[in-house]
Amino acid sequence: MANSFTRMISGRNTAVILASVGAGSLTSGYLLCDSTADAAERRKLYPPSADFPDLRKHNNCMAAALTPTIYGHLRDKTTSNEWTVDQCIQTGVDNPGHPFIKTVGMVAGDEESYELFAELFDPVIKDRHNGYDPRTMKHPTDLDSSKITSGMFDERYVLSSRVRTGRSIRGLSLPPACSRSERREVERVCVTALSGLKGDLAGRYYSLGDMSDREQQHLIDEHLLFDKPVSPLLTASGMARDWPDARGIWHNNEKNFLLWLNEEDHTRIISMEKGGNMKRVFERFCRGLKQVEHLIQERGWEFMWNDRLGYILTCPSNLGTGLRAGVHVRLPMLNRDPRFKKILENLRLQKRGTGGVDKAATGDTVDISNHDRLGKSEVELVQLVVDGVNYLIECEKRLERGQDIKIPSPIPQFRK
Amino acid sequence: MPFGNTHNNFKLNYKVEDEFPDLSKHNNHMAKVLTKEMYGKIRDRQTPSGYTLDDVIQTGVDNPGHPFIMTVGCVAGDEESYEVFKDLLDPIISDRHGGYKPTDKHVTDLNFENLKGGDDLDPAYVLSSRVRTGRSIKGFTLPPHNSRGERRGIEKLSVEALTSLDGEFKGKYYPLKSMTDAEQDQLINDHFLFDKPVSPLLTCAGMARDWPDGRGIMHNDNKTFLVWVNEEDHLRVISMQQGGNMREVFKRFCVGLKKIEEIFKKHGHGFMWNEHLGYILTCPSNLGTGLRGGVHVKLPKLSVHAKFDEILSRLRLQKRGTGGVDTASVGGVFDISNADRLGSSEVAQVQLVVDGVKLMVEMEKKLEKGEAIDSMIPAQK
Numbered sequence: 001m002a003n004s005f006t007r008m009i010s011g012r013n014t015a016v017i018l019a020s021v022g023a024g025s026l027t028s029g030y031l032l033c034d035s036t037a038d039a040a041e042r043r044k045l046y047p048p049s050a051d052f053p054d055l056r057k058h059n060n061c062m063a064a065a066l067t068p069t070i071y072g073h074l075r076d077k078t079t080s081n082e083w084t085v086d087q088c089i090q091t092g093v094d095n096p097g098h099p100f101i102k103t104v105g106m107v108a109g110d111e112e113s114y115e116l117f118a119e120l121f122d123p124v125i126k127d128r129h130n131g132y133d134p135r136t137m138k139h140p141t142d143l144d145s146s147k148i149t150s151g152m153f154d155e156r157y158v159l160s161s162r163v164r165t166g167r168s169i170r171g172l173s174l175p176p177a178c179s180r181s182e183r184r185e186v187e188r189v190c191v192t193a194l195s196g197l198k199g200d201l202a203g204r205y206y207s208l209g210d211m212s213d214r215e216q217q218h219l220i221d222e223h224l225l226f227d228k229p230v231s232p233l234l235t236a237s238g239m240a241r242d243w244p245d246a247r248g249i250w251h252n253n254e255k256n257f258l259l260w261l262n263e264e265d266h267t268r269i270i271s272m273e274k275g276g277n278m279k280r281v282f283e284r285f286c287r288g289l290k291q292v293e294h295l296i297q298e299r300g301w302e303f304m305w306n307d308r309l310g311y312i313l314t315c316p317s318n319l320g321t322g323l324r325a326g327v328h329v330r331l332p333m334l335n336r337d338p339r340f341k342k343i344l345e346n347l348r349l350q351k352r353g354t355g356g357v358d359k360a361a362t363g364d365t366v367d368i369s370n371h372d373r374l375g376k377s378e379v380e381l382v383q384l385v386v387d388g389v390n391y392l393i394e395c396e397k398r399l400e401r402g403q404d405i406k407i408p409s410p411i412p413q414f415r416k
Numbered sequence: 417m418p419f420g421n422t423h424n425n426f427k428l429n430y431k432v433e434d435e436f437p438d439l440s441k442h443n444n445h446m447a448k449v450l451t452k453e454m455y456g457k458i459r460d461r462q463t464p465s466g467y468t469l470d471d472v473i474q475t476g477v478d479n480p481g482h483p484f485i486m487t488v489g490c491v492a493g494d495e496e497s498y499e500v501f502k503d504l505l506d507p508i509i510s511d512r513h514g515g516y517k518p519t520d521k522h523v524t525d526l527n528f529e530n531l532k533g534g535d536d537l538d539p540a541y542v543l544s545s546r547v548r549t550g551r552s553i554k555g556f557t558l559p560p561h562n563s564r565g566e567r568r569g570i571e572k573l574s575v576e577a578l579t580s581l582d583g584e585f586k587g588k589y590y591p592l593k594s595m596t597d598a599e600q601d602q603l604i605n606d607h608f609l610f611d612k613p614v615s616p617l618l619t620c621a622g623m624a625r626d627w628p629d630g631r632g633i634m635h636n637d638n639k640t641f642l643v644w645v646n647e648e649d650h651l652r653v654i655s656m657q658q659g660g661n662m663r664e665v666f667k668r669f670c671v672g673l674k675k676i677e678e679i680f681k682k683h684g685h686g687f688m689w690n691e692h693l694g695y696i697l698t699c700p701s702n703l704g705t706g707l708r709g710g711v712h713v714k715l716p717k718l719s720v721h722a723k724f725d726e727i728l729s730r731l732r733l734q735k736r737g738t739g740g741v742d743t744a745s746v747g748g749v750f751d752i753s754n755a756d757r758l759g760s761s762e763v764a765q766v767q768l769v770v771d772g773v774k775l776m777v778e779m780e781k782k783l784e785k786g787e788a789i790d791s792m793i794p795a796q797k
Contacts, residue, residue, distance in 0.1 A: 038464040050565030054593070054629050081426050086563075093626050179427045179470075181434030209438065235619065242477050245438050 048072040053089070059097035060105030061316075062089050065123040074117055083109030083177050085117050091176075091237035104128055104317045107237045109177030111170065111304050111312050125309075125316050129374040130413045132320075139310035139320050142377035143286040151279025151386050157393045158276035158327045159365065163285045163382065165322040166265035166313045168304040169296070174314045175239035175264060183246040186266045193295035194250050194259065201288055203252035208244035223272075225249055226263045239264055239314065256281075257288050265313050265322075278389075282325070282382050310374060320374025325385045328354055331392060332364035333399040339407055343395065346410040347388035348372055368392065375413070384411065424460075424468040432456040437477045445508045445700075446476035446489030454503055463500045465557050467493030472501055475621035485736075488512060488701050491621045493561030495554070495688050495696050509693075509700055513758040522694035522704050525761035526674065528667040534770040537660025541777045542711045543749065544607075546656035547669045547766065549706040550649035550697045552688040553680065558698045559623035559648060567630035567646055574645045577679040578634040585672050587636035589645075592628035607656070609633055610647045623648055623698065640665075641672050649697050649706075651676075660711065662773075666766050694758060703758045709766040710753025711773050712738055717783035718776055719748055723793060727779075730796045731772035732756055752776070768797065 052071050055063040066089065074085040092105025106124060108114055114121050122134050132139075153161070168174060169189055172182045191205050206215065219225035226249070229240035251258040260268040269292070271285035293303060304312035310320035334340050344351055352367040368389055370381045395405040427435060436455050439447040450473065459469050476489025488508065492498055498505055506518045537545070552558060553573065556566050575589050590599065603609035610633075613624035635642040644652040653676065655669035680686055688696035694704040718724055719735075728735055734755040737744040745751075752773055754765040779789045 039466065042465065046563060046565035046569075050568065051563050053564060053626060082424075090625060093629075094624070179430065179435060180437060181427070181430035184434060209441075236625075240478070241474060241620075242437060 043076060048075045051075065051086070053093045055093070055096075057096050058092070058105070060092050060095070060103045061124045061127045062092035062105030062120070063096075064127060065120060070119050073119055077116055079110050079112040079116050081110050081112070081173050081177060083113060083173070085120065087176065087238070088113060088117060088120075091233060094236040095233055103233060104315055106316065107176045107239075107314050108174055108312070108316070110173045111168070113174075114309060114312065121316060125319065125374070128317055129320070130372065132375045134308045137375065138307050139374055140377040140380075141305075141310060141321070142379040143289060144379060145279070145283040145286040145382075147379045148279050148282055148382055148386060150390060151277070151282065151382075153276030153278060153327065153329075153386075153389060154393050155276045157331070157396060158329045158389065160272065160274050160328045161276060161278040161281045162270065162272035162327070163278075163282050163323065163325040164268055164270040164272075165285075165289070165324070165378075166268050166311070166318055167289075167293075167322070168266045168312050168314075170302050170304045172266065174266070175262060176237045176314060180242055180245060183242070183262050187246040187248065187261050189296060189299070189301055190259065190261055190267055190292075191248075191250070192299070193292055196295045197252070197288070197291060200254060200284075201252050201257055201291065203250060203257070205250045206248055208247040208249070211248075219249065222255070224251060224255060224258055226260050226268075229263075234264060237314075257284055259292075264315065265318070276327070278325070278327070278382070278386055286378075318373055320372075321376070321378045321381060322373060323378050323381055324369045324373075325382045326352075326367055326369025327385075327389055328365055328367055329389060329392065330365050331396050334392060334396045334405075335364065335366055337395075337399065337405070339405065342407050343392070343405075344368070346408050347391065348384060348411050349388045349392075372413075424462060424470065427470070428460055432459070435459070437473070439477070439480075441480050442476070442489070443481035444476050444479070444487045444489030445511050446473050446504070447480075448511065449507045450504060458501060458503050461500050463494050463496040465494050465496070465561065467497055467500075467557070467561050469501060469504070471560065471622075472497060472504065475617060478620040479616055487617060488699055490700065491560045491623075491698050492558055492696070492700070494557040495552070497558075498693060498696065498700075505700060509703065509758070512701055513704070514756065516759050518692070520759065521691050522758055523761045524689075524694060524705070525763045526670045527763065528663075528670040530763040531663060531666055531766055531770070533774075534663035534666065534766070535661050537662060537711065537770070537773055538777050539659040541714045541780060542660035542773065543714065544656060544658050544712045545660055545662045545665045546654065546711070547662075547665055547707065547709040548652055548654040549669075549673070549708070549762075550695070550702055551651045551653060551673075551677075551706070552696050552698075553650045553685050554688050555685050556650065559646060559650070560621045560698060564626050564629060567626070570650050571630045571632065571645055573680070573683060573685060574643070574651060575632075575634070577676060577683065578643055580679060581636075581672075581675060584638065584668070585636050585641055585675065587634055587641070589632055589634040591632040593631075595632075603633065606639065608635060608639065608642055610644050610652075613647075618648060621698075641668055643676075648699065649702070662709070662711070662766065662770050666709070670762075701757065705757050705760075705762045705765055707757060707762050707765050708753045709769045710736075710751055711769070712749055713752055713773060713777065714749050715752075715776060715780050716748030718780045718789075719745070719750060721783065721789070723789075727776070727793060728752070730794050731775070732768050732797050733772045 048071050049068060052068050078084050087109055089106045091107060125134055126132060169186055172186055229235055234240055247262045249258060249260055256273045258270040269289055271281045273281055311322045313319060313322050348371045349368050350371040354365055354367050370385050398405050432452060432455060436452045462468050471493055472490045475491055510516050553570055556562060556570050579589055613619055618624055631646045633642060633644055640657050642654040653673055655665045657665055677687060695706045697703060697706050732755050733752055736751040738746055738749055738751055754769050756765055779792055782789050
């Protein structure tokens with residue numbers, strides 16, 4: 001049903017129309033089985049105070065923001081897909097804290113979640129995104145890669161460069177909430193669109209369910225594939241249900257432009273290559289993204305976006321640009337220097353191990369990427385990574401020569 | 417509230433073919449029974465508390481098959497699930513419980529005096545004896561579905577009931593939330609505590625939500641009688657001790673259970689039970705008695721005998737590793753317990769364990785002496 005409607009209509013009204021269709025069938029659903037009386041009974045028996053989670057041992061953004069008052073306002077609300085705040089916060093309740101990184105502790109089930117549960121999402125967004133206030137601020141989008149300067153790194157240090165983001169298909173629920181048919185619809189929409197890519201972007205799709213174990217391991221070893229979901233941060237939110245149904249990876253023949261389907265987001269788009277040519281990586285990224293967007297629009301679909309939150313993704317940490325631009329870089333001396341952490345902080349950069357977000361950073365090679373996602377455009381963030389990594393390489397060279405290094409002054413958060 | 421699939425009415429907008437799960441690589445009871453037609457017929461139903469078909473089957477969709485044991489692949493969210501989704505659950509129950517029909521009646525017998533023998537299993541072979549069952553408390557939904565408020569309500573009621581026990585059952589309740597890591601490790605090593613839920617069979621069904629909120633263990637001072645609160649079921653009641661005196665273990669089990677039931681009834685919340693399915697529990701495999709009576713027994717020679725599995729099958733017994741359902745055996749020591757739960761009484765099931773283990777220990781002794789055991793192999797019970 002969603003297919004026929006959204007193919008006829010394009011534009012931002014799609015979600016509204018779907019919501020009203022959903023509401024209509026909701027009414028008939030209640031007539032089929034009258035559980036409204038029982039639901040009301042149970043709500044009386046268990047007021048919000050009985051259900052308020054015990055967050056005393058928790059350390060995530062959700063736990064810091066959620067109060068009994070907010071919970072009381074939100075518990076009994078549902079989006080038009082019947083998604084609730086309890087479902088949003090389940091991952092944060094089940095995962096009190098992450099050793100390396102302060103987790104967000106909640107997810108959205110659909111585009112509407114960010115509106116309906118704004119009382120909780122807004123402070124979490126503010127906490128996570130350096131004080132960004134969705135009520136008053138606007139997020140800039142800029143995918144003009146020609147603006148990047150000095151985007152070629154010293155390849156004695158930078159081993160590989162990568163830019164990724166995510167995109168959600170408007171009108172379909174997000175991975176924590178989606179039904180099997182919605183997830184399969186995401187796959188259909190994307191695979192159809194991707195088959196229209198040409199030239200250096202032409203490629204093919206590998207469905208996870210039909211891939212051999214050998215193919216799969218090969219793609220993981222080349223850093224192309226996503227993990228089987230074992231992280232409790234992901235599984236507790238419900239995004240791993242029905243695995244591997246409708247999950248897959250698309251990549252071009254060069255293997256430097258890839259899409260993941262139905263992992264943590266509807267789509268993750270990745271541009272990457274060995275070496276230090278970040279400018280070229282970002283140019284391909286922007287070009288590919290624009291072409292994919294054009295191809296889905298031809299069929300009446302569009303990405304979830306608004307000017308307060310930018311691109312809408314499952315995890316609030318990925319709002320805005322959803323962009324993580326990074327390098328694998330050798331910094332053996334700097335990585336052992338006690339000032340490294342502060343340097344990264346001031347440059348608004350983040351360090352990870354070379355296995356991704358849940359792995360420790362050990363040894364000489366580290367993954368360095370932008371810390372921020374929201375409030376700055378794609379071009380600004382990539383430039384920030386370019387400048388920052390160049391600075392880190394300078395520091396490494398100085399340390400090699402026995403010279404001293406300086407902690408740079410902190411980069412300002414938002415445009416004045 | 418279950419996570420993930422509550423928006424059932426919204427999903428009905430999509431065609432059955434689009435929503436039906438891909439079970440082509442699956443090997444569990446649910447996958448064997450659920451067809452597209454059945455899915456189409458019952459997917460619009462909900463129990464009064466809002467539990468749906470997708471909720472019932474999610475764990476079976478997410479877990480295609482288990483290496484050691486054929487899993488059920490579905491769970492109940494409340495007492496009514498077994499009625500509302502009987503089209504799916506009756507054939508699964510029949511498949512799992514030896515052809516049990518929707519019209520059959522289940523007999524409950526918790527009179528320990530009806531057990532014959534059981535006090536003379538050789539402790540040189542039988543290292544420990546244990547009987548467990550589960551109970552669900554009427555008026556609450558089950559672990560895959562219940563909210564934090566309900567779970568806490570179950571805990572509160574259970575703590576009141578359990579801490580009022582006296583005599584050999586007098587003990588203390590330890591909420592998981594405030595147990596130290598050291599206390600917890602000790603209890604796991606003593607085989608008393610339940611695992612932190614990591615098995616995807618449990619986590620995918622939603623029963624590990626909000627861990628460790630509302631979970632805990634009560635045990636008596638002797639550590640021979642234990643109750644787990646809010647793991648896979650509302651209550652798991654366990655009687656155990658070192659050595660082979662299964663008779664004593666079963667007596668303590670029956671007496672303790674009866675006392676607990678009386679207290680719950682007085683509070684206006686009896687146990688979920690009906691004359692067709694016996695005691696109602698989360699997993700259809702535990703319906704009936706919900707009873708698993710077993711021993712840890714040394715059978716290094718018998719366990720590698722070609723006919724071991726055949727013998728177990730005829731004795732209506734089941735083997736597991738000594739770490740519980742998801743583990744392998746270590747050093748020739750096996751966990752041997754009754755395979756049946758539904759269609760026979762508690763006494764009958766424990767009798768099978770007692771008689772069967774006694775026979776297998778005799779067989780082990782024979783094999784130690786280099787003698788054959790073919791004449792001892794029993795007929796199908």
